[in-house]
Amino acid sequence: MSQPREQLADLIVHSTPSAEAREKARAGVLDYVSVALPIVLGEIEDKPLRSLLAVFSQQQNAQSWALLLGYAGHTLDFDDFHQQFHGHPSAVILPALFALARDCSVHQGHSLNGEHFLDAYVIGVEVAGRLGLAAGAQHYQAGFHNTATLGTIAAAAAAARFIQADVAQTAVILGIAATRASGLRAQFGSSVKPLHAGYAAETAVVATQLALAGFDGKNAHVIEAFLSSHGGGKQQPEKLTAYWAQPWRIITPGLEFKPYPTCAGTHSAADAAFELRARWLADSGKPLNQLAEDISRIVVAFPSGGDIAASVRNPATGIEARFSLEYVIAAVLLHNRLSLEDFDERPVNNEIMSLARKVIRQPDETAPRDEIDPTQRFHEVTLSRENGEVWVSRVTRKQSVAKGVDQSLKLQSCLSKSSAAEWAEIEALCQLATPAALPELAKRLTSFKTL
Structure with a gap:
């Protein structure tokens, strides 16, 4: 044989x-x-x-x-x-x-x-x-x-x-x-x-x-x-x-x-952040320059092991930031984009990094581990406002991929x-x-x- x-x-x-x-x-x-x-x-x-x-x-x-x-x-x-x-x-x-x-x-x-x-x-x-x-x-x-x-x-x-x-x-x-x-x-x-x-x-x-x-x-x-x-x-x-x-x-x-020049393991988190940003602009009644101070906490949930590639928590450069869930979410919320110039070899943007520090990773232990079936990966981003309101957006990997380019x-x-x-x-x-x-x-x- x-x-x-x-x-x-x-x-x-x-x-x-x-x-x-x-x-x-x-x-x-x-x-x-x-x-x-x-x-x-x-x-x-x-x-x-x-x-x-x-x-x-x-x-x-x-x-x-x-x-x-x-x-x-x-x-x-x-x-x-x-x-x-x-x-x-x-x-x-x-x-x-x-x-x-x-x-x-x-x-x-x-x-x-x-x-x-x-x-x-x-x-x-x-x-x-x-x-x-x-x-x-x-x-x-x-x-x-x-x-x-x-x-x-x-x-x-x-x-x-x-x-x-x-x-x-x-x-x-x-x-x-x-x-x-x-x-x-x-x-x-x-x-x-x-x-x-x-x-x-x-x-x-x-x-x-x-x-x-x-x-x-x-x-x-x-x-x-x-x-x-x-x-x-x-x-x-x-x-x-x-x-x-x-x-x-x-x-x-x-x-x-x-669609974005970042680790694929950040994309559904980015799409969830885009949705939350649009809601904040529509419903908060505040100007955009108050977004960062209006947000008290951001939690990103995903299947356990789902951040194995996006493992960088405190990036120093744009290149490292490509692999940071925290930085990607903050960049979307503040600037409504993930562009090539945001993720080059220069130092990270201090304004983005300041908001990124409010992001907390929280693996969802109730979901099947990521390695069992990575196609079922999701990111659920929870945005807590200073006034006590809590907004949630959940986007699956399949939904992100289906959008196409x-x-x-x-x-x-x-x-x-x-x-x-x-x-x-x-x-x-x-x-x-x-x-x-x-x-x-x-x-x-x-x-x-x-x-």
């Missing part, structure tokens, strides 16, 4: 994504480009990128492009999320694919076909979701960052499909990627978190290049060993291949595009310095509908200012 790695390799090589899956992939490409391109072009300043470019400025190759694009796509924490993966698939899969598309030495002998690229992306997301299910919730709870660990293998799967590796080569690529997969949640709130995505994409490219060069690896038990060592006894390796593509995981549960507006907000014609051109390129689209998009994404 073949092992999970060999079964997985065969499915990666021989599966044919549906037209619907490819359409979902096109939307994913647009979302990734929207958040990565402003970093590449320097439209949004990112100081840590200077350090990366100082190290990689002389290395114009697929490995360095993958690392830089992984970092660029994840640095704003505005990139997509996948519920089963419990991480950010596109920030690792697409950088590896675009880096390989840019590297002429890898795809010599076959054309850069947009649908072939999209198929590889769909395969990568499928593997990402399945790895999340197979590894189980304990992997993330133990301190690993799924985007970095599981994402390395998912990106490798996509890369193998893109370069048309055979089953044996694909198995080697997966094994090398699993050996190098790493990344810790302890780095959340720092620039190392987006670097995790860069490392994962880089490893996928390296594994692919090694396999193409004839490098070999262990033929069995590698994926099982990875899951066993990282799953805390809760791993379910059979979920790697059972009911493959029924449906494709890029369709169901699908990619979730972020206007991708055109998101592109425009991220690339605010570009023109309407440039926005339209980028959206057209992201459809990958013409022979010139993929090489042009790959070229733009790898045109970092000092490369």
Whole structure:
């Protein structure tokens, strides 16, 4: 009987994504480009990128492009999320694919076909979701960052499909990627978190290049060993291949595009705060500049363990504040927005921080623990006023996700310095509908200012 790695390799090589899956992939490409391109072009300043470019400025190759694009796509924490993966698939899969598309030495002998690229992306997301299910919730709870660990293998799967590796080569690529997969949640709130995505994409490219060069690896038990060592006894390796593509995981549960540049674990709390702010303005009878002093206490409730990602209580910078329930709730109440400039590398806003100190976390022990079913997560925000009134808003994760995102507006907000014609051109390129689209998009994404 073949092992999970060999079964997985065969499915990666021989599966044919549906037209619907490819359409979902096109939307994913647009979302990734929207958040990565402003970093590449320097439209949004990112100081840590200077350090990366100082190290990689002389290395114009697929490995360095993958690392830089992984970092660029994840640095704003505005990139997509996948519920089963419990991480950010596109920030690792697409950088590896675009880096390989840019590297002429890898795809010599076959054309850069947009649908072939999209198929590889769909395969990568499928593997990402399945790895999340197979590894189980304990992997993330133990301190690993799924985007970095599981994402390395998912990106490798996509890369193998893109370069048309055979089953044996694909198995080697997966094994090398699993050996190098790493990344810790302890780095959340720092620039190392987006670097995790860069490392994962880089490893996928390296594994692919090694396999193409004839490098070999262990033929069995590698994926099982990875899951066993990282799953805390809760791993379910059979979920790697059972009911493959029924449906494709890029369709169901699908990619979730972020409406706010903050941790996804803060979004339903933000939506509850938006509702409470609107009620305060309508019913309090007071001017907005009295909102902070009118609120005596704010309690945010959620299933026990539901704040594992949004763990920062006293952020010092906007980057740390992306992972702070307290800061996100206060920012919404005061400013009615969660914008990119609110969550950059500058120190936190003192006015927001003052209100954030009134926020108290209160896990709801009557609700099922978050790791049992993260899809049931909710945030209930209770606002206590100085006059004794108490207002409550409860928003579930499903309600927040169901609101969706206007991708055109998101592109425009991220690339605010570009023109309407440039926005339209980028959206057209992201459809990958013409022979010139993929090489042009790959070229733009790898045109970092000092490369």
